Amino acid sequence: MIYREAGQFKTTYTADQAVFPIVQDRWFIAAVAFLALGVPFVANEYWLQVVLIPFLLFSLAAIGLNLLTGYTGQLSLGTGGFMAVGGYMTYKITTAFPDLNILVVFAAAGLISAGAGLVFGLPSLRIKGFYLAVATLASQFFLGWLFNRVGWFYNYSSSGTITAPPREILGIMVTGPEATAEVRYYVALAIVTVMAVAAKNLVRGRIGRSWMAIRDMDVAAEIIGIRPFRTKLLAFSISSFYCGVAGAMLVFLWLGSAETEAFDIVVSFDVLFMIIIGGLGSILGSFLGAAFIVLVPVLLTNAPQLFGLTMAIDLQKHIEVVLFGSLIIFFLIVEPNGLARLWQITKEKLRLWPFPY
Amino acid sequence: MDLLTAVFVAPFLDMAGSPVFLAEVVIVGVLTGVMYSLVALGFVLIFKASGVFNFAQGVMVLFAALTLVGLMERGVPVWLAILMTILVMIGLAFAIERFMLRHLVNQEPIILFMATIGLAFVLEGVGETLWGSNVKALDVGIPNASFEVGGILLNEFDLFAAASCAVLVAVLAVFFHYTTIGRALRAVADDHQAALSVGIPLKTIWVIVWSVAGFVGLVAGIMWGARSGVQFSLSLIALKALPVLILGGFTSVPGAIVGGLIIGVGEKIAEIYWGPLLGGAIENWFAYMLALVFLVFRPQGLFGERIIERV
Amino acid sequence: MISNKHIGEVLLKLEDISLSFGGVQALSNVSFEVREHEILGIIGPNGAGKSSMLNVINGFYHPDEGRITYKGTTRKDMRPHEAARQGIARTFQNIALFKGMTTLDNIMTGRNTKMRRNFLWQALYLGPARKEEMEHREAAERIIDFLEIEAIRKTPVGRLPYGLQKRVELGRALTAEPDLLLLDEPMAGMNLEEKEDMCRFILDVNDEFGTTIALIEHDMGVVMDISDRVVVLDYGRKIADGSPDEVRTNQDVIDAYLGVPHDIPPDTPPDDTPHANPQP
Numbered sequence: 001m002i003y004r005e006a007g008q009f010k011t012t013y014t015a016d017q018a019v020f021p022i023v024q025d026r027w028f029i030a031a032v033a034f035l036a037l038g039v040p041f042v043a044n045e046y047w048l049q050v051v052l053i054p055f056l057l058f059s060l061a062a063i064g065l066n067l068l069t070g071y072t073g074q075l076s077l078g079t080g081g082f083m084a085v086g087g088y089m090t091y092k093i094t095t096a097f098p099d100l101n102i103l104v105v106f107a108a109a110g111l112i113s114a115g116a117g118l119v120f121g122l123p124s125l126r127i128k129g130f131y132l133a134v135a136t137l138a139s140q141f142f143l144g145w146l147f148n149r150v151g152w153f154y155n156y157s158s159s160g161t162i163t164a165p166p167r168e169i170l171g172i173m174v175t176g177p178e179a180t181a182e183v184r185y186y187v188a189l190a191i192v193t194v195m196a197v198a199a200k201n202l203v204r205g206r207i208g209r210s211w212m213a214i215r216d217m218d219v220a221a222e223i224i225g226i227r228p229f230r231t232k233l234l235a236f237s238i239s240s241f242y243c244g245v246a247g248a249m250l251v252f253l254w255l256g257s258a259e260t261e262a263f264d265i266v267v268s269f270d271v272l273f274m275i276i277i278g279g280l281g282s283i284l285g286s287f288l289g290a291a292f293i294v295l296v297p298v299l300l301t302n303a304p305q306l307f308g309l310t311m312a313i314d315l316q317k318h319i320e321v322v323l324f325g326s327l328i329i330f331f332l333i334v335e336p337n338g339l340a341r342l343w344q345i346t347k348e349k350l351r352l353w354p355f356p357y
Numbered sequence: 358m359d360l361l362t363a364v365f366v367a368p369f370l371d372m373a374g375s376p377v378f379l380a381e382v383v384i385v386g387v388l389t390g391v392m393y394s395l396v397a398l399g400f401v402l403i404f405k406a407s408g409v410f411n412f413a414q415g416v417m418v419l420f421a422a423l424t425l426v427g428l429m430e431r432g433v434p435v436w437l438a439i440l441m442t443i444l445v446m447i448g449l450a451f452a453i454e455r456f457m458l459r460h461l462v463n464q465e466p467i468i469l470f471m472a473t474i475g476l477a478f479v480l481e482g483v484g485e486t487l488w489g490s491n492v493k494a495l496d497v498g499i500p501n502a503s504f505e506v507g508g509i510l511l512n513e514f515d516l517f518a519a520a521s522c523a524v525l526v527a528v529l530a531v532f533f534h535y536t537t538i539g540r541a542l543r544a545v546a547d548d549h550q551a552a553l554s555v556g557i558p559l560k561t562i563w564v565i566v567w568s569v570a571g572f573v574g575l576v577a578g579i580m581w582g583a584r585s586g587v588q589f590s591l592s593l594i595a596l597k598a599l600p601v602l603i604l605g606g607f608t609s610v611p612g613a614i615v616g617g618l619i620i621g622v623g624e625k626i627a628e629i630y631w632g633p634l635l636g637g638a639i640e641n642w643f644a645y646m647l648a649l650v651f652l653v654f655r656p657q658g659l660f661g662e663r664i665i666e667r668v
Numbered sequence: 669m670i671s672n673k674h675i676g677e678v679l680l681k682l683e684d685i686s687l688s689f690g691g692v693q694a695l696s697n698v699s700f701e702v703r704e705h706e707i708l709g710i711i712g713p714n715g716a717g718k719s720s721m722l723n724v725i726n727g728f729y730h731p732d733e734g735r736i737t738y739k740g741t742t743r744k745d746m747r748p749h750e751a752a753r754q755g756i757a758r759t760f761q762n763i764a765l766f767k768g769m770t771t772l773d774n775i776m777t778g779r780n781t782k783m784r785r786n787f788l789w790q791a792l793y794l795g796p797a798r799k800e801e802m803e804h805r806e807a808a809e810r811i812i813d814f815l816e817i818e819a820i821r822k823t824p825v826g827r828l829p830y831g832l833q834k835r836v837e838l839g840r841a842l843t844a845e846p847d848l849l850l851l852d853e854p855m856a857g858m859n860l861e862e863k864e865d866m867c868r869f870i871l872d873v874n875d876e877f878g879t880t881i882a883l884i885e886h887d888m889g890v891v892m893d894i895s896d897r898v899v900v901l902d903y904g905r906k907i908a909d910g911s912p913d914e915v916r917t918n919q920d921v922i923d924a925y926l927g928v929p930h931d932i933p934p935d936t937p938p939d940d941t942p943h944a945n946p947q948p
Contacts, residue, residue: 013805014798075467123652130410130470134599135652138645149636201793205801206776206783209769213777216766223726223764224844225752225781234787265593269474276471281768318486325478332472333460 017204036189040182048181049254055294056188057249062274062286063199064242069272070280071203072235073215074124078136079271081120081143082240083247084263085113088147088154090248091162095155102167102175106191106248113244114237116143121236125229128218140265148260163257175252184253191249195242200283202238211235212281243271273324277331279340288339296320368630382629383622388515390621391522392584395577396598397605397613399570402529404607406542406566408549409458410470413477417571419592420484421446422578426495426587427488439575446571447564449480454563462559463549481592490589495582518580522614525576529569530610542566600648620644675896676704678737679848679880680725685734687720687904694720695731695904702848707874708882709895709912713924716901718884719761722850725882726758727751739847753781757846759837761853761884767826771836774825775811778843779804811843815869831862835869842873849873851883855890863887867894892916900924 010016020026040048065079089109094102120139124132147153154162166176173179174187202208210231213221222228251258270293278289300316335341372379399414411417424445428438457476461469500513533539545552545562553559581591601620605612624643632639680702687695695717702708710718723729725736730745737743738754757778766774783804789797812818815835820828825836834854841849854870855863871894873879885891891898892912900908900915902924908915915921 013802013809017801017805073467075470123649125653127652129467131603131652133470134603134645135649137596137599138642138649141642141645145638145641149638198791201791202787205790205793205797206780206785207787207790209773209777210780212769212773213766213780216768217764219728220760220764220766221777223728223748223752223758224777224840225749226777227749238787265596269478272471272474314490315486318482318490320482321478322482322486325475325480325482328475328478329457329472332464332468332475333457336464336468 040185045181048185051294051298053181053185053188053254055291056185056192057246057254058271058274058294059287059290060192060195060249061243061246061271062278062290063196063283064239064246065271066275066278066281066283066286067199067203067211067242068235068239070275070282070285071208071215072211072232072239074121074128074232074235075130075133076136076239077133077265077268077272078120078139078143079243080263080265080267081139081141082113082117082243083250083267084143084147084260085116085240086110086244086247087251087258087263088162089113089244090252091164092153092155094165094167098165098167102169102252103187103191106245106252109248110241110244113247114241117236117240117243118233121233124232124236137265140268144260144264147263159259161257161259162251164252167252175256177256188249188253191245195245196283196287199242203283207231207234215281273328275338276328277338279338280336282338282340284343285338285340288343292339293324296323363634364631371630382625384511384515386622386625387618388518388621389625390618391515391519392577392581392617393597393601393621394614394617395522395525395573395580397601397617398526398529398610399573399577400598400602401605401607401610401613402570402573403566405533405610407458407545407563408466408469409473410466410607411476411570412470412473413480414570414574415592415596415598416477416480416484417446417449417574418578418581419587419589420449420480420578421571421575422495422582422587422591423484423488423493425575425578426493426582429495430493439579442575443572446575447568450564450567450571453567454560458563459560477592481589485589492586492588493582495579495587499579499583514583518584521576521580525573526610526614529573532569533610538562538565597644600644603648604651620647623647675706678702679704679739680882681735681737682725683735683737685721685724685731685736687717687724687729687731693904695724695901697734698901698904698906699734700899700906700909702880702882703897704880705874705878706880706896707870707894708880709891709898710882710884710901711886711888711891711898712901715903717904718901719852720904721901722758722852722882722884725751725848726756726850752844755845755847756850757841757844757848758850759834759841759852759854761856763830763833763837765825765833765837765840768824770822770824771817771828771839772808772812772821774836775808775839775843776804778811778840779807781844807845808843811839814842814872815839831858831865834858834862834866838866838869842877842879845877846879849879849881851881851885853884853886855885855887863890870894 020029039052043052061079061083064082065076068074068076086106086109089112090102090105093108094100094105097105116139120136123135127135148160154160157163164175166173166178168174169187172183174183203211210221210226213224213226214228214231214235218228221231247263250262255262274289274293275286276289277292278287279285297316297320300320304310331338396415396418399417400411403409403411403414421442425438425442428441429435433441453476457472458469461472499517502513504511504513533542541552541557541562542565544555544557545559549559552562578587578591581587597620598617601613601616603616604619605614605616624640624647627643628637628640678701682701683699685695685698686693698717698721700708710721712718720729724731727746727748727750735742738756766777769777783800785797785800789795793801812821815838817832817835817839820832820836825833828836838851838854841851851870855866858866867890870881870883874881883891883895892915895912897910898908898912898915899906900918900921902920907920907924908918910918
């Protein structure tokens with residue numbers, strides 16, 4: 001009853017094309033923003049470190065992959081590779097230019113990652129579907145190998161690990177061992193918010209329409225004047241930019257140090273699962289999917305203890321894997337548009353509630 | 358200049374300098390290639406017969422091998438264990454059809470593909486929950502003695518693997534081209550709905566083809582497992598079958614074999630002769646990069662059918 | 669139909685176009701012209717090469733031989749998106765809409781080639797980018813009004829019935845404000861009422877926007893009614909070209925449709941079923 005749009009009239013096209021055309025939605029988003037800003041005051045370090053920060057950075061990676069796979073229809077299994085580019089390049093740049101603002105470094109690393117995406121997107125000129133998916137595996141394995149084997153990328157450190165050096169913004173430590181979880185959370189939140197809004201803007205304008213046109217029918221898209229190759233490459237680069245920044249956040253705002261294993265193929269699959277479960281072709285879905293994939297392991301770790309049970313770590317891992325796998329199949333069968341679609345249906349029902357139609 | 362020499366001259370001099378060593382490298386490559394081919398064969402079968410790109414084929418290999426080892430560890434004799442594993446794989450085919458494929462008829466190929474990624478996770482998790490995730494040795498009594506021919510070291514086991522692969526391929530070729538079921542399979546691959554409308558029982562066909570793929574997976578699992586132990590990495594090695602498919606074409610049985618051999622030999626030679634230049638372990642990505650280059654020039658693979666676009 | 673509109677210069681000139689796939693000769697030495705502001709009907713039995721002809725015009729196929737002169741310049745092989753940028757739009761025999769997108773978004777894609785702001789502006793969605801988006805939204809809304817599809821603006825096109833999908837597809841082509849509009853069987857599979865609607869839209873487009881239209885259609889009555897001129901293809905060759913009345917009485921055309929034994933190729937059985945009556 002409360003969720004009604006009766007009496008709200010749109011008089012301009014601008015109003016009609018707003019992201020949240022309904023007043024109640026805007027209230028809802030304000031509440032979410034309030035929660036997001038307030039959560040560090042109630043959550044402890046564990047929640048920030050184990051749940052919220054990874055949720056944010058994986059949301060960003062999921063948005064990146066969603067732009068490519070959900071919107072443009074180019075399936076990629078190389079997300080981990082592009083995230084690695086972001087992580088390692090941030091490390092290289094910030095150790096070479098310690099005075100450069102770390103956010104600028106993130107952006108620069110993202111651009112390099114976008115370049116890598118561009119290169120590995122080149123085969124999309126000729127191939128599509130799972131052919132392309134296999135091709136993107138090349139980026140995953142090649143980039144993983146590159147950062148593992150070529151010492152230059154990790155400054156020849158003996159362990160082969162990259163460690164986030166202490167960097168500050170406006171006198172506040174944001175990376176390195178002294179940066180508090182709260183600060184890192186806020187930085188991540190700011191980056192993700194800005195980039196998510198940008199992504200939403202992209203997909204509702206000309207570029208988003210070109211992407212979706214390519215996804216839905218590339219031949220027809222070309223005949224109405226969309227240049228397929230350019231459009232796909234743009235999707236590859238922007239997607240990789242997002243993944244690259246997410247990778248930088250993974251090392252610098254979350255783990256603090258990393259090896260190439262942090263970006264291996266499992267990560268690529270996890271991010272793919274996020275967008276399938278959350279919803280292909282939905283920015284909101286990227287967040288929902290990331291929340292889901294990040295929370296399930298946490299629940300599996302904590303739930304048995306609540307009931308006084310102990311679960312072997314092995315078994316826990318296996319259950320997680322089986323659960324993810326079955327959910328993927330379940331969602332593809334029942335709701336290929338994922339959680340985001342369920343959310344939309346709920347809202348549509350709510351608009352009419354308590355009447356059936 | 359030095360670099361050019363190191364890349365374009367030195368490796369070939371090395372090869373010419375020690376042909377016996379080169380031959381051994383090639384043979385090792387061929388045998389690895391045979392293994393890749395076996396996995397790729399499973400992919401091709403399912404793709405040819407149902408248009409599904411089965412990402413889970415690699416995990417099916419692992420699953421079959423795990424089941425076999427698990428049964429043998431519990432004291433079941435080898436022949437019975439193999440038989441039981443075959444039954445398990447057939448049961449699995451039924452389950453996959455019942456719970457997954459049936460609900461995805463006529464979906465876009467990419468959706469089916471992603472569903473098989475989900476399937477891969479389920480199988481991996483279930484397999485390891487049931488049988489444990491530690492490395493296991495698999496010994497089904499394949500002879501394993503080494504002998505020498507013309508100064509080149511050979512292994513009975515490897516010959517056995519190559520021979521069984523050859524037999525398998527021959528049987529499958531006959532099956533596809535000369536039996537009614539084979540024809541029905543190809544019809545299903547072309548168009549699900551059209552096949553249904555001429556009275557081909559889609560469900561049965563799917564069960565059959567997934568069972569056959571499961572059986573091929575078991576053979577591959579036995580070979581891989583006996584060689585390097587049964588462990589999770591088996592499913593990752595099986596990912597190498599993907600570039601093999603790109604090279605060979607998704608629909609071609611001979612392509613799977615030739616592609617497997619090219620990748621097997623290619624990556625071994627690259628690793629031994631060029632690997633040190635790049636810091637080693639280039640085996641990890643060589644196959645994928647080769648496939649990538651290949652895709653740009655010949656997207657349909659060596660033997661695949663040409664894709665024609667229509668408006 | 670009595671038209672008092674002014675038919676202008678030659679817009680598109682095709683000379684000796686030949687096209688073959690493998691061994692099949694789809695088009696051989698076809699020449700004709702399309703003049704500004706006219707409606708040109710292209711007819712012919714199945715497999716006569718009509719769709720191939722359209723595909724050649726908008727750059728999807730490249731002819732083996734022959735010359736295409738469009739807006740006075742003889743063009744080389746081009747990709748379809750270049751043709752689109754030069755003002756050639758089309759619809760398809762089997763609807764080629766973007767199924768996952770709404771009617772509005774589908775129609776907006778027709779404006780894509782006219783939008784200039786780069787992705788950085790788009791990401792900001794402020795100032796010029798927003799202004800541009802709104803201008804084009806207005807243009808799209810004009811087409812939506814014109815085609816009377818306001819009610820389905822926000823519906824994903826995959827859910828629409830066939831007739832409406834055809835209309836949306838026409839809308840997408842129209843929003844591009846083409847100089848030359850190619851329609852591939854715009855009325856296939858429609859009932860009488862839908863056909864009448866579609867005819868009215870085609871005539872209105874031609875009348876109001878002055879768009880030149882080349883259309884393929886099987887319904888002979890429709891073609892003869894709305895076309896200013898008709899080109900008849902058979903087995904990849906042009907067998908007639910003229911006003912509807914001239915074509916109607918042309919012996920070759922009657923033969924092609926009623927199935928008189930052919931001289932080329934001689935072995936074709938004469939039972940080619942006619943799919944439309946040449947006398948409406």
